[in-house]
Amino acid sequence: MATTFKADASEFLAEGTQRIALGIAYNGRHYHGWQRQPSGHISVQEKLEDALSTVANEPIKVMCAGRTDAGVHASAQVVHFDTVAQRPLRAWTHGGNMNLPDDVAIQWAQPVDEKFHARFSATARRYRYVIYNHALRPALMDREVTWNYRPLDIVSMQKAADHLVGTHDFSSFRAAACQANSPIRTMHHLNVIAAGDYIVLDVRANAFLHHMIRNLAGLLMKIGAGEAPPEWAMEVLIARDRRVSAATAKPYGLYFVDAEYDDVFNLPQTPLGPHFLAPWINV
Numbered sequence: 628m629a630t631t632f633k634a635d636a637s638e639f640l641a642e643g644t645q646r647i648a649l650g651i652a653y654n655g656r657h658y659h660g661w662q663r664q665p666s667g668h669i670s671v672q673e674k675l676e677d678a679l680s681t682v683a684n685e686p687i688k689v690m691c692a693g694r695t696d697a698g699v700h701a702s703a704q705v706v707h708f709d710t711v712a713q714r715p716l717r718a719w720t721h722g723g724n725m726n727l728p729d730d731v732a733i734q735w736a737q738p739v740d741e742k743f744h745a746r747f748s749a750t751a752r753r754y755r756y757v758i759y760n761h762a763l764r765p766a767l768m769d770r771e772v773t774w775n776y777r778p779l780d781i782v783s784m785q786k787a788a789d790h791l792v793g794t795h796d797f798s799s800f801r802a803a804a805c806q807a808n809s810p811i812r813t814m815h816h817l818n819v820i821a822a823g824d825y826i827v828l829d830v831r832a833n834a835f836l837h838h839m840i841r842n843l844a845g846l847l848m849k850i851g852a853g854e855a856p857p858e859w860a861m862e863v864l865i866a867r868d869r870r871v872s873a874a875t876a877k878p879y880g881l882y883f884v885d886a887e888y889d890d891v892f893n894l895p896q897t898p899l900g901p902h903f904l905a906p907w908i909n910v
Contacts, residue, residue: 639741640741643711644709644710644711645710645711646709646739646740646741646743647707647708647710647719647736647738647739648706648707648736648738648739648743648745648892648894649689649705649706649708649723649733649734649735649737650703650704650705650733650734650735650897651671651675651691651701651704651705651706651731651732651733651734652701652702652704652732652900653671653704653730653731653732654771655697655698655699655700655701656698656700656730656771657669657730658670658671658697658698659697660694660695660697661693661695661699661701661704662694663676671695671701671731672689672691674727674728674731675689675706675723675727675731675733676688677726678723678726679708679719679723682712682714682718682723682726683710684712685710685711685712688708689708689745690706690707690744691704691705691706691745692745692746692752692883692886693746693749693752693834693835693883693886696838696841696878697878698770698877698878698879698881699878699881699882700771700881700882700883700901701882701883701884702882702897702899702900702902703734703883703884703886703898703899703900704886705745705888707739707743707744716736716737716738719733719736720734720735720736723736734895735895735897737893737894739892743892745886748888748889749888750833750889751815751832751833751885751886751887752831752832752833752834752883752885752887753830753831753884753886753887753899754829754831754835754840754881754882755827755828755881755884755899755900755901755904756773756827756828756840756841756844756876756881756882757771757772757825757826757827757881757882757901758772758773758775758779758825758826758827758828758844758848758880759772759773759774759775759824759825759880760775760778760779760824760825761774761776762776763776764776769879770879771901771903772825772879772880773844773876773880773881774879775852777851777852778852779848779851780852780853781819781820781821781826781851783851783853784847784850784857785818785819786857787847787858787859787860788817788818788819788828788843788847790857790858790860790861790864791860791861792814792815792816793813793814794811794814795811795814795864796810796864796867797811797812797814797836797839798810798867798868799842799863799864799866799867799868799869799871800836800838800839800843800846800863800869800872801836801837801839801842802837802838802839802842802869802875803869804837805837805838806837807834807836807837810836810867812832812833812835812836812839813832813833814830814831814832815831815833816829816830817829817843818830819847820907821907822904822906822907822908825904825907826851827904827908828840828843830843831885840881841875841877841878841881842872842873842875842876844876844881845872845873845874845876846859846860846863846872847860848876849873882901884901885899898910
């Protein structure tokens with residue numbers, strides 16, 4: 628059942644304040660993740676807030692649908708922010724993009740009411756993990772895909788993935804530093820898709836734990852390489868112990884491709900991405 632964010636008294640917008648939602652795409656190669664870093668390491672959030680603050684001529688703080696790790700990309704991140712600045716939507720998109728680096732782009736802007744929250748209103752999130760399955764390493768996309776030189780059996784990988792779909796305790800796929808209150812998540816699908824020399828792990832869930840997708844990818848690649856049978860995925864899941872699973876896969880090739888919201892918010896729909904997969908799968 629979908630959950631809808633309910634604003635408390637502190638969330639009601641002050642008179643003259645409006646809430647704007649944005650669709651964002653970025654290449655995470657040069658960033659220390661989405662979240663602004665107190666250490667001063669460069670982040671996507673910092674670049675976006677700085678650009679929007681320039682357009683608004685006031686400090687802007689954004690909330691996102693899902694925080695991504697260092698090196699992780701997004702084709703359809705969703706954020707919102709509140710502002711008293713009165714600007715046409717074109718100012719947020721075109722003006723924002725003029726003040727952003729080339730590897731971060733605003734795709735759309737739309738006013739929303741105070742009941743919308745980029746994180747808490749999201750009913751599902753979707754990622755794609757792209758594996759370049761070839762004997763020789765890539766050069767032009769070395770941080771946009773994860774390279775695995777061993778031939779991977781996608782049939783075995785899909786059999787393993789099927790064991791993980793549903794509502795489970797995903798402690799075996801949770802990073803030690805994960806701050807989530809509960810390891811229970813509902814995975815709606817985990818599809819293994821052949822796309823030329825690429826293998827795409829397409830995963831959709833209500834929410835994800837820290838490093839959950841990368842840990843799933845590590846397990847599926849180990850099974851695909853023949854190092855463990857598909858049934859091992861269920862054994863790992865039942866163990867609820869991170870130490871019994873495979874190594875965490877690299878962040879390269881992981882894309883945040885969708886955040887889902889109730890139709891009442893009427894947000895624009897964008898292609899899932901990443902774009903280079905278009906010849907093989909629906910993007």
